[in-house]
Amino acid sequence: xxxxxxxxxxxxxxxxxxxxxxxxxxxxxxxxxxxxxxxxxxxxxxxxxxxxxxxxxxxxxxxxxxxxxxxxxxxxxxxxxxxxxxxxxxxxxxxxxxxxxxxxxxxxxxxxxxxxxxxxxxxxxxxxxxxxxxxxxxxxxxxxxxxxxxxxxxxxxxxxxxxxxxxxxxxxxxxxxxxxxxxxxxxxxxxxxxxxxxxxxxxxxxxxxxxxxxxxxxxxxxxxxxxxxxxxxxxxxxxxxxxxxxxxxxxxxxxxxxxxxxxxxxxxxxxxxxxxxxxxxxxxxxxxxxxxxxxxxxxxxxxxxxxxxxxxxxxxxxxxxxx
Numbered sequence: 001x002x003x004x005x006x007x008x009x010x011x012x013x014x015x016x017x018x019x020x021x022x023x024x025x026x027x028x029x030x031x032x033x034x035x036x037x038x039x040x041x042x043x044x045x046x047x048x049x050x051x052x053x054x055x056x057x058x059x060x061x062x063x064x065x066x067x068x069x070x071x072x073x074x075x076x077x078x079x080x081x082x083x084x085x086x087x088x089x090x091x092x093x094x095x096x097x098x099x100x101x102x103x104x105x106x107x108x109x110x111x112x113x114x115x116x117x118x119x120x121x122x123x124x125x126x127x128x129x130x131x132x133x134x135x136x137x138x139x140x141x142x143x144x145x146x147x148x149x150x151x152x153x154x155x156x157x158x159x160x161x162x163x164x165x166x167x168x169x170x171x172x173x174x175x176x177x178x179x180x181x182x183x184x185x186x187x188x189x190x191x192x193x194x195x196x197x198x199x200x201x202x203x204x205x206x207x208x209x210x211x212x213x214x215x216x217x218x219x220x221x222x223x224x225x226x227x228x229x230x231x232x233x234x235x236x237x238x239x240x241x242x243x244x245x246x247x248x249x250x251x252x253x254x255x256x257x258x259x260x261x262x263x264x265x266x267x268x269x270x271x272x273x274x275x276x277x278x279x280x281x282x283x284x285x286x287x288x289x290x291x292x293x294x295x296x297x298x299x300x301x302x303x304x305x306x307x308x309x310x311x312x313x314x315x316x317x318x319x320x321x322x323x
Contacts, residue, residue, distance in 0.1 A: 127229035
């Protein structure tokens, strides 16, 4: 029985173990079962199959009650700066073909505004907007036959279906952000700390790369802030982000703890190019525009395997390798 058959049968069982689902999903989730699997892995839907329809209905209803209650306040003085920033940021997102569809723009504006109003500790911060896209695209692909995720067209999707996808996207994004909210509170302490941890990790994994960056005065914050703020979404094609998130949702603290090891593996992946570059400007330019446009699932799988190896070699044993 392959992973697809196993995952398909898993979804239909009355009760099931989350651990088993995580194991099956870690190495990538087949496209037809990905929407349901993501909803289960994120904790949005219960493992009990009989409770799922009622849970979905209740959560979708709850989200639309939020819109009813909050969305008209977007032009109030107290909220207009938040709404304006969201409105400015969405057109800068990718993939362009998706973002330029007015229906999609409206959906993203509502999701982000409602989230910001309901999470005043952080409010809206640039970077959060990118985290909507993978959920939205995965859930919409259940209803359209489109191989290239960068070319998704929502015009054929019925309004009622779009409404439900919007609600599901909101809740799954909220679940993700619950685990990394200190990335987005004032001064973004979570990100500052993770960039520092990345620097420390790379100095242990590959001292030569670390020394080379340091010697050319390249600071980790100059390239890795975005890696943490946008969870590598600006560094990888969307199809690769989706594959990455299969594993992040299967891995305990995938978006926070494991992401650190992925970033370390990602940096060291470009070791040869980094060591060949001897100019600050060129080095930084390279690190901010890494050549991943042609990456596919295989590249992501190799990256994840290396991150997993690093996690076991370097996690939770700081005294073993302190210089």
